[in-house]
Amino acid sequence: MFLDLDSIRAAHERIRLYINHTPVLTSSRLNEASEASLFFKCENFQKIGAFKARGATNAVFSLDDATAQRGVATHSSGNHGAAVARAAKLRGIPAHIVMPSNSAKVKVRAVESYGAHTVFCEPTEEAREAACAEVIKKTSATLIHSFENENVMAGQGTAAMELLEDVADLDLVMCPVGGGGLLSGTAIAGKSMRPKIKVIAVEPQNVDDAAQSFRAGRRLVTEKKFTIADGLRTNIGEPNFAIIQRYVDDIVTVSEEAIVSAMRTIWETMKIIIEPSAAVPYAAIVERLIDINGKRAGIILTGGNVDLDALPWM
Numbered sequence: 001m002f003l004d005l006d007s008i009r010a011a012h013e014r015i016r017l018y019i020n021h022t023p024v025l026t027s028s029r030l031n032e033a034s035e036a037s038l039f040f041k042c043e044n045f046q047k048i049g050a051f052k053a054r055g056a057t058n059a060v061f062s063l064d065d066a067t068a069q070r071g072v073a074t075h076s077s078g079n080h081g082a083a084v085a086r087a088a089k090l091r092g093i094p095a096h097i098v099m100p101s102n103s104a105k106v107k108v109r110a111v112e113s114y115g116a117h118t119v120f121c122e123p124t125e126e127a128r129e130a131a132c133a134e135v136i137k138k139t140s141a142t143l144i145h146s147f148e149n150e151n152v153m154a155g156q157g158t159a160a161m162e163l164l165e166d167v168a169d170l171d172l173v174m175c176p177v178g179g180g181g182l183l184s185g186t187a188i189a190g191k192s193m194r195p196k197i198k199v200i201a202v203e204p205q206n207v208d209d210a211a212q213s214f215r216a217g218r219r220l221v222t223e224k225k226f227t228i229a230d231g232l233r234t235n236i237g238e239p240n241f242a243i244i245q246r247y248v249d250d251i252v253t254v255s256e257e258a259i260v261s262a263m264r265t266i267w268e269t270m271k272i273i274i275e276p277s278a279a280v281p282y283a284a285i286v287e288r289l290i291d292i293n294g295k296r297a298g299i300i301l302t303g304g305n306v307d308l309d310a311l312p313w314m
Contacts, residue, residue: 005188007150018057022043040266042301052146055083061091069093073143075121076146089116103120125235160186187243206224207225231276262279263275274303
């Protein structure tokens with residue numbers, strides 16, 4: 001697998017007509033509270049409500065015509081599934097999305113709204129992979145993995161590329177980490193465009209395999225506990241971890257309480273809706289786990305798909 005800034009730029013050219021160039025917002029209140037200058041890349045305003053639209057669109061539109069006509073398949077708790085479904089609809093090909101039975105209703109509705117064929121399974125990684133493999137066997141569809149896919153990583157990297165083009169002299173860039181697709185693209189874009197920039201990933205304490213792997217210097221697979229940041233419950237991918245080892249400066253973990261607090265603070269202060277996974281990087285700032293005093297920090301707000309009937313503070 002080879003991923004560099006050229007492939008990220010090529011991805012951006014391929015998908016730019018199908019995605020939003022999302023805004024970067026700031027908040028004087030949050031700057032004052034953190035004693036830093038924070039720049040929020042608002043992927044909650046992206047198509048399908050999350051950055052996943054970037055990677056999925058790049059992967060689907062990278063397929064040759066003959067392969068594409070057989071359709072695409074993936075397994076996803078929501079945002080990636082919706083992104084693949086949308087990209088397939090744009091290209092006029094079938095999409096098969098395997099989803100855990102406990103997926104958020106808002107994310108299920110999003111997948112179904114793009115006309116994808118939805119298959120539900122038990123909420124375990126093994127069940128998801130098995131169900132997806134069965135779908136692919138029956139349909140000959142191409143797997144669009146949510147993070148262990150070079151074209152997906154390149155597409156995700158376009159968010160950080162836009163951020164670094166729009167905001168000068170960032171000292172660090174932060175994003176959440178689950179499987180590592182976004183982090184891989186962000187790290188390569190960041191280090192290629194600004195070699196001295198620090199790349200910091202943040203993960204919930206309850207699902208801290210990436211942080212454990214980073215400390216151990218080898219990829220570890222851990223049993224997943226509950227986290228409100230459901231989009232981050234995946235173990236880090238193998239190709240992703242190799243990139244992370246090379247380009248990422250640190251991975252820190254945050255409590256469930258800090259995630260909820262960070263999410264609510266951004267809702268109340270910035271007047272924008274973000275989902276729990278998107279709040280994870282700011283939670284690390286709230287808990288003062290990284291040194292950002294006097295620095296310019298870019299933060300990727302990954303999505304805004306929230307079940308409004310199940311808000312964590314209600």
